[in-house]
Amino acid sequence: MLMAGAPSLYEKRKGVYPKAVDGFYRRLKWAIMAVTLAIYWGTPWLRWDRGPYAPDQAVLIDLAHRRFYMFSIEIWPHEFYYVAGLLIMAGIGLFLVTSAVGRAWCGYACPQTVWTDLYQHVERFIDGDRNAQLKLAKAPWSAGKLARRLVKWSVWLAIAFITGGAWIFYFADAPTLQQQFWSGTAAPVAYATVGVLTATTFILGGFMREQVCIYMCPWPRIQTAMLDEKSLVVTYKEWRGEKRGSLKKAEAHPGEFGDCIDCNQCVAVCPTGIDIREGPQIGCITCALCIDACDKVMAQIGRPRGLIDYCTQDDAEAEKKGAPPKPVLKTLLRPRTIAYFAIWASIGGAMLFALGARTRLDISAQQDRNPIFVRLSDGTIRNAYTVKLRNMEARPREVEVSATGITGAKLWTDAGSRETAGTSVRATVPADSVAKLRIFLTLPAAGPARQDFAFAVRAIDREGGGDSEPARFERP
Amino acid sequence: MADEKRIDAATGTEIKHHEWDGIQELDTPLPRWWLWTFYATILFAIGYTIAYPAWPMIDRATSGLLGWSSRGALDREMAARDKQIAPVRQAIATTPIEALPGRPQLMQAAVEGGRAAFRVHCVQCHGSGAAGSKGYPNLNDDDWLWGGDLAAIEKTITDGVRNPGHAATRQSLMPAFGKDQLLTAEQVDQVVAHVRVISGQDKPGAASQAGAKVFADNCAVCHGPAGKGMRELGAPNLTDAIWLYGGDTDTIRETVWNSRHGVMPRWDDKLDKATIRMLAAYVHSLGGGEATRVETAAAAGKEVMGDAGQ
Numbered sequence: 045m046l047m048a049g050a051p052s053l054y055e056k057r058k059g060v061y062p063k064a065v066d067g068f069y070r071r072l073k074w075a076i077m078a079v080t081l082a083i084y085w086g087t088p089w090l091r092w093d094r095g096p097y098a099p100d101q102a103v104l105i106d107l108a109h110r111r112f113y114m115f116s117i118e119i120w121p122h123e124f125y126y127v128a129g130l131l132i133m134a135g136i137g138l139f140l141v142t143s144a145v146g147r148a149w150c151g152y153a154c155p156q157t158v159w160t161d162l163y164q165h166v167e168r169f170i171d172g173d174r175n176a177q178l179k180l181a182k183a184p185w186s187a188g189k190l191a192r193r194l195v196k197w198s199v200w201l202a203i204a205f206i207t208g209g210a211w212i213f214y215f216a217d218a219p220t221l222q223q224q225f226w227s228g229t230a231a232p233v234a235y236a237t238v239g240v241l242t243a244t245t246f247i248l249g250g251f252m253r254e255q256v257c258i259y260m261c262p263w264p265r266i267q268t269a270m271l272d273e274k275s276l277v278v279t280y281k282e283w284r285g286e287k288r289g290s291l292k293k294a295e296a297h298p299g300e301f302g303d304c305i306d307c308n309q310c311v312a313v314c315p316t317g318i319d320i321r322e323g324p325q326i327g328c329i330t331c332a333l334c335i336d337a338c339d340k341v342m343a344q345i346g347r348p349r350g351l352i353d354y355c356t357q358d359d360a361e362a363e364k365k366g367a368p369p370k371p372v373l374k375t376l377l378r379p380r381t382i383a384y385f386a387i388w389a390s391i392g393g394a395m396l397f398a399l400g401a402r403t404r405l406d407i408s409a410q411q412d413r414n415p416i417f418v419r420l421s422d423g424t425i426r427n428a429y430t431v432k433l434r435n436m437e438a439r440p441r442e443v444e445v446s447a448t449g450i451t452g453a454k455l456w457t458d459a460g461s462r463e464t465a466g467t468s469v470r471a472t473v474p475a476d477s478v479a480k481l482r483i484f485l486t487l488p489a490a491g492p493a494r495q496d497f498a499f500a501v502r503a504i505d506r507e508g509g510g511d512s513e514p515a516r517f518e519r520p
Numbered sequence: 521m522a523d524e525k526r527i528d529a530a531t532g533t534e535i536k537h538h539e540w541d542g543i544q545e546l547d548t549p550l551p552r553w554w555l556w557t558f559y560a561t562i563l564f565a566i567g568y569t570i571a572y573p574a575w576p577m578i579d580r581a582t583s584g585l586l587g588w589s590s591r592g593a594l595d596r597e598m599a600a601r602d603k604q605i606a607p608v609r610q611a612i613a614t615t616p617i618e619a620l621p622g623r624p625q626l627m628q629a630a631v632e633g634g635r636a637a638f639r640v641h642c643v644q645c646h647g648s649g650a651a652g653s654k655g656y657p658n659l660n661d662d663d664w665l666w667g668g669d670l671a672a673i674e675k676t677i678t679d680g681v682r683n684p685g686h687a688a689t690r691q692s693l694m695p696a697f698g699k700d701q702l703l704t705a706e707q708v709d710q711v712v713a714h715v716r717v718i719s720g721q722d723k724p725g726a727a728s729q730a731g732a733k734v735f736a737d738n739c740a741v742c743h744g745p746a747g748k749g750m751r752e753l754g755a756p757n758l759t760d761a762i763w764l765y766g767g768d769t770d771t772i773r774e775t776v777w778n779s780r781h782g783v784m785p786r787w788d789d790k791l792d793k794a795t796i797r798m799l800a801a802y803v804h805s806l807g808g809g810e811a812t813r814v815e816t817a818a819a820a821g822k823e824v825m826g827d828a829g830q
Contacts, residue, residue, distance in 0.1 A: 414649030418660040418807065421760035426661075428807060458805060462662065484807055489761075 059181055060254060060317035062164060063174035063309075067336025076152045077161060085206070088213030092116075097475030098438035105215050111476070117399060118476075120436055129395045133388055140384035142267050144376050145354075146276045150264065151331035156256050157315075159207065159249040163200055164315065170196045174312055200250045201242070208241030254316035257329055264326050273357035274378055278330045280310075280321040280352050283364045291345060303351050309341055310334035310352055320352055330354075405443065405473075406434035407501040409483075409515045416518050424486045425519050431481045433501055435473035442504045444468050447485060449497035450517065458482040470504070485517065493519050609633075613794040617670045618812045620801060627801060634802025637795050641787070650806055654765055655782055660806045663762040665754045666690050668810035672751075674800035680786035681754065689786055692753040697738065698777030707734045712772045718747045718759050719767060 090102035092115055099106065104113040112119040112127065119126050141148050150157060170192055171177045183189055212234045213221055224230035225238075248256055257264060271277065285304030294301040304321070311319045313334055318327040320334050332354065339349040350369065359370045412428040420426055435441050446468035447453040456465040458481075465486070473479040487495070495517040502510040526535045534547045569575060572584040583589070608629050612620075620627045638650065645656045652658035657665065666676050676690055683689040697703040703711070714731030716722040736745065742755040749757035756764060765771055765780060787796055803809070 412649075415647075415651035415658075415660060418651070418658065419761055420661055420808075421663040421757065421762050423761035426807065458807075461811065 057255060058317060059178075060315065061174045061177040061181070062315045062317075062333070063312040063337075064168055065309075065313040065333050065337045065340070067333075067339060069332035069336050073152060073161065073331065073333075077158050080153060080155075080158055081162075085210050088210065088218040094118075094438045095475075097440075099217055101217055103214065104217070107215060118436065118438070120434075123402075126395060126399070129391055133391050133395075136384060136388045136391070138263075139270060140381060140388055142270045143272070143275055143384060144381045146271060146278075147264070147267050147328070147330040150257065150267070150329035154263075154329075156248060156261070157329060157331065159203075159245060160253045160315065162203065163249045163253075166199050166203070167196060170199070197246075197250070201246055204242045204245035204249070205238070207245045208238045208243075211241050212237050254327065254329075257316060258327050264329075268326065272380075274375065274380070276330075276354045276356055276372065276375060277324050278320055278328060278332055278335065278352065279355040279357075279360055280304075280323070281350070281355070281360065281363065282321065282323075285321070285351050303342070303347050305341070305345065307341055309337040313337040403509055403511055404436040405441065405501060405503050405509055405511055406432075406436070407445070407499055407511045407513045408432045408434075409499045409513045411516060411518075417520060419489070419520065420486065423489045425489050425517075426484055426486045427517050429483045429485065429499070429515060431483050431499060433471065433473045433479045433481065435475065435477060435479070437475065439475045441473050441475075442470065443473055443501050443510075444470050444504055445481070445483065445499060445501050447497050447515075448500045448512065450487065450495060452487060453497070453517075454486045456484050458484075462486075487517055487519075489519065491519060495519075605633075609792075609794040612797050613792070615797075617674050617797055617800060620670065620797075630798045630801035631805045632802075633795070634798035634800070634805075637791070637799050638802055641791065642799065645784075650803065655780075657764060658762070659803050660808060661762055662808040662810075663757065663760055664751065664808070664810070665749075665756055665764075667751045668804070668808055669812045670800055670804050670809070671812060673803050673809075674797060676784070677796050677799050677803075678786065678788045681784040682781055683783070683786040686786050690754055690784075692742070692755065693781065694742070694755075694779040696777065696779040698773075699779075703734065703738065703776075707731075708773060708776050711735050711739065712769055712776060715747065715758050715772055716767075716769060719761075720759070721767060 087103050088101065091100050092102035092113075093100055094113070098118070099113060101113065102115050104111075106113065110121045117126075138149055167177065171180050180189060180192065209225075212225075212230075216234075221230060221234065225234060252260075282302075285302045287301055288304040288306040289297075289301035291305050294305070310321065311317075311334075313336070314320070315331060315333065316327045316329060318325055320328060335350075335352050335354070338352040342349050342351055353369075354372055355363070355369070356375050359367075359375065363369055409429045409431045412430070416427070418426045418428075431445060433443060433445070435443075445455070447455060453467065454462075454465040455467065455469050456462055457469050457471070460469070462484070465484075469481070469483060471479060471481055483499075496514065497517060498512045498514050500510060500512040502508065526537075527533070528535050528546055531546060531548075536545045536547045538545065569582075570584070571586045572588055573581045574584065575582040608626070611626055612630050612633070615623065615626060620630060638646075639648070642650070646652050646659055647656070650659040657663075662668065664672070666672060666681070679686060679688045679690060681690040682692075695702055697711075698705065698708050710727050710731035711734040712731065713722065713725065713727040714729075714735050717724050717728040717731075722728065735743075735747070739747070742750055742753050743758055744750055744755070747758040749755045761767075763771070764782070765775055787799075791799075
């Protein structure tokens with residue numbers, strides 16, 4: 045029961061108007077943004093020649109035909125374990141990154157971060173930097189403010205639209221789908237997907253921003269459990285900074301104040317609106333923009349950089365006791381990161397090996413159960429099998445199917461007849477598909493009631509390769 | 521019980537009068553939207569039971585204003601399906617059966633249609649796998665009483681075997697040699713011994729040598745001098761490994777003594793041409809189907825049109 049006057053559990057969003065900043069980490073973020081966005085928007089348009097029987101899109105998730113193409117790799121539904129393996133690698137990769145460099149994913153590569161960053165640049169371009177934005181936010185609604193808002197939202201919406209729009213090109217031939225999309229002949233699901241993703245991009249990137257990280261995303265919670273005292277986090281070195289005081293105060297009272305001049309630049313540039321000087325917190329996505337801001341100020345006032353810096357908790361303790369700062373790279377190599385890397389790399393290696401060794405020609409055989417056997421007029425016994433040949437190459441293949449492990453077997457298919465029976469049958473399997481053969485097999489009546497053998501398929505072309513499948517012959 | 525309303529100070533909501541161990545309950549009203557949704561569902565339910573079959577009466581339920589029924593829905597779906605496959609059935613009905621193998625797609629459609637029709641009309645005697653049983657031929661093997669090419673199978677299905685009162689039916693009559701005293705019991709035993717020899721089950725002996733003479737006089741006219749059978753008369757090949765009723769001495773004697781007259785109904789009065797043709801294609805596809813042959817003596821045994829892919 046809610047008591048009257050009980051404190052509300054709802055916290056209203058505080059506006060965040062991050063100030064522009066330049067520096068090493070900002071440039072790193074620019075570079076990563078350029079690369080990730082280029083990958084996202086560019087990938088569907090890459091072409092890859094697979095011959096006349098397969099799509100020429102380099103990366104294509106063809107749900108309708110149940111194929112996944114990624115450059116020279118084609119994955120069939122039964123090979124979905126490769127995708128599962130990739131997902132496991134992505135998961136362990138996040139563990140690895142987290143234990144080595146903390147929340148680097150959050151700070152640099154997460155789509156929420158990248159698009160929010162992009163939106164904030166648009167915002168600065170239209171509304172001006174932090175102070176202008178603050179002023180505009182407080183200003184009453186006027187024609188000018190409305191115009192600015194409409195321009196800003198239009199640009200956001202345009203970005204959101206090309207973001208949502210690009211997504212669907214991963215699932216169909218991009219140039220064709222684009223034509224269909226604009227001519228109104230694309231599948232309804234394409235329009236719905238674009239609509240939903242446009243809306244989510246617009247809302248999450250434009251308005252919800254850091255609230256997604258702080259309230260919605262499970263990853264910060266998982267990461268707080270994964271970080272340890274040896275993980276890199278953005279640290280305010282309070283033993284060096286405190287007690288805070290302006291330059292003037294410090295000059296007036298030498299020795300009394302630390303390096304932090306309380307200029308608040310670290311707070312002003314923070315995209316999630318936190319104060320890093322309060323210590324590690326869930327709102328910190330470790331984007332390191334405060335490091336850039338602080339380093340700039342330290343340079344201006346002639347003090348050493350790194351008052352705010354990437355630092356592990358262990359090193360912070362050591363530094364507090366007087367040890368010199370440890371180079372960042374040295375903190376990366378430790379048993380936990382090496383173990384994660386070993387697991388990650390061995391899964392990747394195993395998948396690469398499996399990819400290299402996988403056969404692109406499969407056989408499966410199912411024996412007719414009704415009737416199990418048929419006695420022919422000359423007394424021989426006939427069994428029938430439904431044999432499926434799976435050609436995973438993007439070209440038709442001539443194959444030969446034979447029975448191994450039994451002697452005297454005669455085979456023919458429903459396309460042939462007993463007069464044409466031989467020790468093997470030949471078939472052409474169309475490109476990238478499964479051919480179904482009904483194979484009749486005869487053996488003399490004398491013999492065991494059950495006899496195990498194998499159907500073997502062999503490609504009759506230069507590449508060769510094949511597969512076999514155990515089967516059984518039964519007699520009365 | 522006090523009649524005056526008691527209002528909870530914190531929420532301004534009325535408190536109900538009951539109390540358990542000092543715990544009281546607020547009488548919070550239902551949200552408006554919830555109530556209106558509830559009323560709307562009641563209205564919908566009333567309309568629904570009027571529009572659709574719902575209320576149980578003495579012998580049946582009300583039929584509903586829209587006249588919908590699940591049986592009717594099924595009929596419509598079946599009719600739509602029939603309409604969809606009508607062109608294929610039409611094509612099958614107008615294509616001579618000998619020409620089917622030359623049109624692989626049509627042949628495949630015929631085989632699949634025949635598979636479905638077989639499950640309905642044929643499994644009662646021939647079994648679900650078409651393997652037959654005693655007296656009912658196995659359709660998977662390569663032994664055919666009346667012929668195993670597409671046209672012969674279609675003819676057998678169309679007109680049946682020994683269908684009473686149908687002139688075109690497959691017809692033949694093996695005499696009951698023992699029962700009707702056409703042969704003596706000793707002669708019957710001798711001819712049985714001979715049949716056992718020509719089918720490779722026994723070695724020749726005195727009885728079988730005598731039986732050979734009896735066979736030549738009485739049986740060869742239908743079964744052929746070597747006992748290889750004659751398809752025009754549905755006379756089985758007695759030298760192969762397949763026996764419709766059984767190849768042991770007692771069963772053969774019973775067959776010779778009483779004769780056998782297996783019956784299969786004609787189907788042309790029950791099924792349409794396309795269905796019969798599909799059934800023939802399916803039976804032909806089971807593994808024993810023979811290539812179409814020319815019926816003239818000069819070209820007998822020579823293939824004119826092979827199976828698909830041959």
